[in-house]
Amino acid sequence: MAATETRRQITEAADALFYERGFEATSFADIAAAVGLSRGNFYYHFKTKDEILEAVIDLRMANTRAMLAGWAAGADEPAGRIRSFIHMLIANRAGIMAHGCPVGTLCSELAKLDHVAKDRAAELFGLFRDWLALQFSALGRGDDAERLALHLLVRSQGIAALATAFRDETFIRREAAAMETWLAGELPGLAKSDLSIPNA
Amino acid sequence: MAATETRRQITEAADALFYERGFEATSFADIAAAVGLSRGNFYYHFKTKDEILEAVIDLRMANTRAMLAGWAAGADEPAGRIRSFIHMLIANRAGIMAHGCPVGTLCSELAKLDHVAKDRAAELFGLFRDWLALQFSALGRGDDAERLALHLLVRSQGIAALATAFRDETFIRREAAAMETWLAGELPGLAKSDLSIPNA
């Protein structure tokens, strides 16, 4: 197999395992087994665990950018795009209840380890913050755009944290709906009908 | 030294280390060194790591109950008690920026490990939820008490998660203030002056 393809497979397997089990709790052997590779060969592709982490963060940055671009393409109005962000909580509820938010839990773990990559992981939050701020700016809230963006991140992170602890789907839906109500209040020009709660 | 006293010291050292470095990342040797004990002797007091975790959760439950009782004793009005909860974010900001919320990060780590104690750790959230709900009930919001309590937990958890990632103290103060504004809006009978932002 081509080295780049194997590297891609390793990175994707590590991405999933880091999310499901955590960075420290995932061993080389776990990743190698997931890809169907021997431990020895593994080191041909990645020399250290930190190198894998770097590749995983790069992958998540790329995936996040693609997701945000998809949301932007999927809705003409900034309010609808923000709703896509909120809806993510419902769409990913199973994973969130089992393993939390991939971004928040990674940042938290790396902060405790005082890992060199902790700031790079925080840039994942930065992507969401900047993208949300852009939508609020387009809605005429330029002065408050970053504050409003961070407030949405706060609530989504809090929902994820408590959903992991209590594993209560109703709670997620209710708090997501409350976020939409808040959004409507911040954007008085918006029609109520544009802010119904997603069911998917 | 008396066994109970040594056990207490171990539990407190483990409590701090689990918070600062995480449960998995903390080794027996780390805890033993913090207490000034040999590894061998360590096993006289705790047979397994899970046993230490259990003791740490018990300690945190007791400490949390004591803190909540202190807040109740320190303010006659339920609104002031809730403000004590919000103020905790400011008071603990240094620790939160470095290591996150002790409750949220422990629940998150144990969930990923699928650890047997994950539900016991979630009961720490339960203590806050029930205590906050009690205050809202006393304020005549009995029907919504749990929902309002969980909303406060959501926002405090989200603030902790993002504060850890961005290490921005201004952000913490601003979001804490926003929580107080929200609280004022939920309790229309409350005087504005009762809801000023703590500075400590």
Add this chain to the structure above:
DNA sequence: GTCTATATGGGGATAGAC
């Protein structure tokens, strides 16, 4: 590029002397 075999270190955990 992939494998097996292996080095090395640290983790949890135990035995037994004092």
Add this chain to the structure above:
DNA sequence: GTCTATCCCCATATAGAC
């Protein structure tokens, strides 16, 4: 109750054959 010595396993990481 405390210590030293030790066991075993699994982790990261390397060497070298194929």
